[in-house]
Amino acid sequence: MVKLKTPQELENLRASLQKQLKYSAKTISICYGSSCKASGAEEVITAIKNELEKNNLETNLERIIKETGCHGFCEQGPLVLIKPQNIFYCRVKPEDASRIVKKSIIKNEIIADLLFQDPQNENIFTTEEEIPFYKKQTRLLMQHNSDIDPRRLEDYLAQGGYSALNKVLTQNTPEEILEKVKSSGLRGRGGAGFPTGQKWESCRQAESEIKYLICNADEGDPGCFQDASLVEGNPHQVLEGMILGAYAVGITTGYIYIRYEYPVAVRNFREAIEQARDYGLLGENILDSGFSFDVQVKRGGGAFVCGESSALIASLEGRPGEPRDKYVRNTKKGLWGKPTLLNNVKTLASVPLIVEKGSDWFRQFGTSSSPGTMIFSLTGKIKHTGLVEIPMGISMHSLIWDIGGGIRNDKPLKAVQTGGPSGGCIPAANIDLPLDYEHLSNAGSMLGSGGMIVMDENTCMVDVARYFLSFTQQESCGKCVPCREGGKHLLHTLNKITRGEGQITDLTLIREISEAMQKGALCNLGRQAPNPVLTTLHYFENEYHRHIMDQKCPAGVCRHLISFYISTEDCTGCGKCMDVCPEEAIRGEKREPHHILQGECNRCGICQEVCPENAISKG
Amino acid sequence: MSWNDQQLIYISVEGKKISGFAGENLLEVINREGFEVPYLCHHPGLPAYGACRLCTIQIQTNGKTSLVASCTYPLREEELEVFPHTEEVWELRQMIIKLLLAQSPKAEIIQNLARQYRVEMTAQPENESEFVAGTKTTEALQEHQEKCILCGRCVRACGKLLGNNAISFASRGINRHVTPPLAEPPEACTGCGACFHVCPTGAIKMQMENNSLKIEPWQAEVNLFTCPGCGKQHFPKKNIQEVHSRINIDYKPDHDFAEANSLAELCPACRRKHTLAQGLASKTITKGMENIL
Numbered sequence: 001m002v003k004l005k006t007p008q009e010l011e012n013l014r015a016s017l018q019k020q021l022k023y024s025a026k027t028i029s030i031c032y033g034s035s036c037k038a039s040g041a042e043e044v045i046t047a048i049k050n051e052l053e054k055n056n057l058e059t060n061l062e063r064i065i066k067e068t069g070c071h072g073f074c075e076q077g078p079l080v081l082i083k084p085q086n087i088f089y090c091r092v093k094p095e096d097a098s099r100i101v102k103k104s105i106i107k108n109e110i111i112a113d114l115l116f117q118d119p120q121n122e123n124i125f126t127t128e129e130e131i132p133f134y135k136k137q138t139r140l141l142m143q144h145n146s147d148i149d150p151r152r153l154e155d156y157l158a159q160g161g162y163s164a165l166n167k168v169l170t171q172n173t174p175e176e177i178l179e180k181v182k183s184s185g186l187r188g189r190g191g192a193g194f195p196t197g198q199k200w201e202s203c204r205q206a207e208s209e210i211k212y213l214i215c216n217a218d219e220g221d222p223g224c225f226q227d228a229s230l231v232e233g234n235p236h237q238v239l240e241g242m243i244l245g246a247y248a249v250g251i252t253t254g255y256i257y258i259r260y261e262y263p264v265a266v267r268n269f270r271e272a273i274e275q276a277r278d279y280g281l282l283g284e285n286i287l288d289s290g291f292s293f294d295v296q297v298k299r300g301g302g303a304f305v306c307g308e309s310s311a312l313i314a315s316l317e318g319r320p321g322e323p324r325d326k327y328v329r330n331t332k333k334g335l336w337g338k339p340t341l342l343n344n345v346k347t348l349a350s351v352p353l354i355v356e357k358g359s360d361w362f363r364q365f366g367t368s369s370s371p372g373t374m375i376f377s378l379t380g381k382i383k384h385t386g387l388v389e390i391p392m393g394i395s396m397h398s399l400i401w402d403i404g405g406g407i408r409n410d411k412p413l414k415a416v417q418t419g420g421p422s423g424g425c426i427p428a429a430n431i432d433l434p435l436d437y438e439h440l441s442n443a444g445s446m447l448g449s450g451g452m453i454v455m456d457e458n459t460c461m462v463d464v465a466r467y468f469l470s471f472t473q474q475e476s477c478g479k480c481v482p483c484r485e486g487g488k489h490l491l492h493t494l495n496k497i498t499r500g501e502g503q504i505t506d507l508t509l510i511r512e513i514s515e516a517m518q519k520g521a522l523c524n525l526g527r528q529a530p531n532p533v534l535t536t537l538h539y540f541e542n543e544y545h546r547h548i549m550d551q552k553c554p555a556g557v558c559r560h561l562i563s564f565y566i567s568t569e570d571c572t573g574c575g576k577c578m579d580v581c582p583e584e585a586i587r588g589e590k591r592e593p594h595h596i597l598q599g600e601c602n603r604c605g606i607c608q609e610v611c612p613e614n615a616i617s618k619g
Numbered sequence: 620m621s622w623n624d625q626q627l628i629y630i631s632v633e634g635k636k637i638s639g640f641a642g643e644n645l646l647e648v649i650n651r652e653g654f655e656v657p658y659l660c661h662h663p664g665l666p667a668y669g670a671c672r673l674c675t676i677q678i679q680t681n682g683k684t685s686l687v688a689s690c691t692y693p694l695r696e697e698e699l700e701v702f703p704h705t706e707e708v709w710e711l712r713q714m715i716i717k718l719l720l721a722q723s724p725k726a727e728i729i730q731n732l733a734r735q736y737r738v739e740m741t742a743q744p745e746n747e748s749e750f751v752a753g754t755k756t757t758e759a760l761q762e763h764q765e766k767c768i769l770c771g772r773c774v775r776a777c778g779k780l781l782g783n784n785a786i787s788f789a790s791r792g793i794n795r796h797v798t799p800p801l802a803e804p805p806e807a808c809t810g811c812g813a814c815f816h817v818c819p820t821g822a823i824k825m826q827m828e829n830n831s832l833k834i835e836p837w838q839a840e841v842n843l844f845t846c847p848g849c850g851k852q853h854f855p856k857k858n859i860q861e862v863h864s865r866i867n868i869d870y871k872p873d874h875d876f877a878e879a880n881s882l883a884e885l886c887p888a889c890r891r892k893h894t895l896a897q898g899l900a901s902k903t904i905t906k907g908m909e910n911i912l
Contacts, residue, residue, distance in 0.1 A: 303791070305791075324669065324691070325687070325688055325691035327687060327692045327693065328693060473792055473793065474792055475792070476791065477791050477795075478769065478790070478791045478792045478793065478794070479670050479771075479795075480670050480672050481673075481715050481719060482714075482715065482718070484769070484792060484793060484795065485719065485721070486718055487792075488793050489718065512714060513714065515710075515714075516710075516711055516714035516715065516718075519707070519711050520672045520675055520686070520711050520715060521672070522669055522670070522672065522688070
């Protein structure tokens with residue numbers, strides 16, 4: 001590896017890499033994201049490698065097989081793409097390795113039974129671009145995830161990486177970059193949506209010799225992994241964004257704070273930093289421009305609250321991750337008392353694109369007040385789960401049905417929870433709501449970091465509120481009274497309601513405590529913790545009433561409020577339920593209808609699952 | 620910088636124009652003018668913290684109205700209008716007091732606040748978490764938990780002010796509690812008693828007992844000096860050692876009574892007598908001054 005000394009040398013290297021790519025044979029791109037890994041990607045990779053060796057193709061193993069970051073369609077994992085045609089194989093098993101190598105690589109054939117088949121209309125799709133899940137997305141940030149081996153800087157260069165940096169260092173002043181980001185209208189993708197350009201300008205204006213840049217990769221929302229997919233899958237894009245930000249603001253030291261539970265992200269980013277240093281793209285005098293900048297990886301402390309900027313800074317300084325009041329902004333006084341620019345992964349990853357292609361290009365995506373794209377992680381009772389990148393302002397309906405394929409088992413939609421545990425639940429009636437910062441926050445929820453949990457009729461909204469609140473309660477640092485004590489009482493009240501011990505006055509208490517938390521809590525964790533409670537209470541008050549007045553859980557979720565019954569007509573007396581019941585609460589003679597002793601039953605529902613006659617009902 | 624170099628800032632509180640220095644916190648400035656904003660976690664001698672949120676007030680700046688905790692809000696150059704007692708603020712404080720009363724019903728200061736803000740005791744939820752503070756639950760620890768509101772004054776006094784760090788917060792959320800390291804008697808405790816003096820609720824107990832000073836619930840026990848003059852026990856040994864080491868005096872515990880730094884070992888009454896005797900002997904003090912001293 002040769003250290004690049006001038007911008008011209010970088011372009012020469014890129015040209016030779018692109019030439020290589022053009023003439024190289026087929027490559028197998030295997031998703032190595034956490035979801036595909038969990039469904040067996042590692043075994044698939046070993047199997048394919050073995051198969052390549054068997055067929056004497058191991059000489060250019062590196063070039064043929066690519067372990068990439070997340071491709072997004074997690075539900076169908078492990079995913080294998082045959083490039084350059086982009087043939088899309090899903091749910092690949094290690095046994096399929098020999099077919100893939102022999103047919104697709106050596107012979108150029110397509111293996112029909114590994115292709116994706118739409119469960120709705122049974123259409124079969126050959127390439128990635130044709131699949132509706134990908135077709136309707138606008139992938140800007142995740143565009144190159146399947147082309148890049150995240151552990152090779154050369155791959156990123158070949159896809160046009162670091163050209164924004166190159167352009168900037170030779171042609172632009174920091175002010176011009178700042179102006180470009182400002183006019184692009186990019187807003188913070190961490191959730192609050194603060195205009196990025198404004199933040200940068202405020203940090204640039206702060207008077208201090210030393211300033212810091214921090215990239216916030218402490219993604220802690222349950223069910224969210226878009227930051228991980230970028231840091232793991234395309235670390236150089238994030239790094240380039242950091243370098244550009246540092247250049248525009250005038251910063252020489254940067255940190256990336258990566259969540260403790262993301263070891264692959266930590267490894268890949270550390271390697272990315274080293275490679276960039278070796279190539280002279282990071283460190284002293286980058287590409288002979290006189291500009292110096294270096295980055296260090298810091299591993300998070302394993303707390304959700306550390307994603308909050310002031311708690312993150314405290315944690316970075318080596319103190320417990322507790323937030324402070326931010327009446328003086330981080331851009332004036334942040335890490336070690338110095339002006340600090342703190343941006344989310346997705347925000348920084350958008351910067352190279354804006355710098356390279358211009359702010360007008362960026363503004364063509366999304367709405368005028370929220371330009372650009374947003375990555376959502378679609379989870380819950382939806383057919384196609386995974387990471388989805390769409391322009392801001394698309395309606396929730398289009399996201400769920402056009403891309404997500406609709407609700408699992410075609411049940412009716414009940415509500416959508418957006419913005420992670422601090423967000424709110426939006427009812428099915430508001431399904432046409434455009435997805436951007438303002439519309440979601442007006443509906444009582446938020447865009448947050450892009451979590452989206454789809455819920456069908458079998459979801460109890462009181463239980464949902466209770467679940468999210470118990471999460472924020474567990475993750476509360478406990479510093480301020482409204483969050484620590486208010487949250488405790490709120491959770492207690494909700495627990496009471498789900499046990500059927502609630503009173504109608506509890507609803508007033510819930511509203512009062514929630515209001516105090518929203519107004520009085522120290523940081524946004526406490527201020528937004530009541531959101532799931534308040535939105536469910538607002539849109540589904542009837543369900544709360546049913547729990548309190550009728551002692552019934554309409555969705556049949558809250559254990560204390562349901563009972564199981566065996567229909568005497570349908571029961572054949574096979575005794576299967578009796579065998580599995582952990583409480584031995586089922587009685588009955590062989591070949592005679594059984595019955596459940598309600599006093600002994602713990603309402604686990606196993607009997608209903610095993611009954612071959614569907615004779616057990618819940619009510 | 621002397622005090623008259625500091626920048627004076629004018630703000631308006633309920634229409635009244637008042638002033639303070641740049642960098643001062645809003646709570647102290649407005650309370651100096653008699654607006655009586657309540658607070659628990661703040662202490663004038665300690666760094667601002669912002670945990671109890673009782674000092675929340677309404678402010679208006681740049682045409683925007685918001686609620687802020689006044690103890691962490693610094694006075695700076697801006698048009699600032701302050702409303703310390705609006706209805707919204709009052710309601711928030713009522714809820715905070717209600718929550719604190721449920722947490723620490725026996726703390727007198729909370730009871731007084733409840734009376735002042737007309738808050739009634741509501742039902743208290745049973746603690747649904749398992750408490751993790753060490754393995755042994757002593758009687759002192761239980762009594763402490765009934766009064767402690769986790770304002771962190773003791774932690775800041777011990778750590779930030781004195782640098783001893785004999786106690787600290789542990790765990791998070793509802794399990795948060797103040798404890799010495801590993802819930803064992805703290806070695807770093809010098810027995811200075813700062814935690815006891817800053818505690819607003821009386822959750823920390825300090826008493827002298829058989830030649831030693833005990834601070835509960837930390838299980839801290841430090842030996843006391845016996846005054847060489849009168850035999851009374853008066854001051855924690857470790858604390859004197861600490862003070863001496865910080866001001867760089869070579870400290871010998873077994874030196875002669877007549878030596879100069881032994882003054883520290885004398886109780887305040889004997890120290891006065893000793894100074895007087897020395898003064899009379901060297902004639903720096905004349906007979907008539909005896910009564911004044």
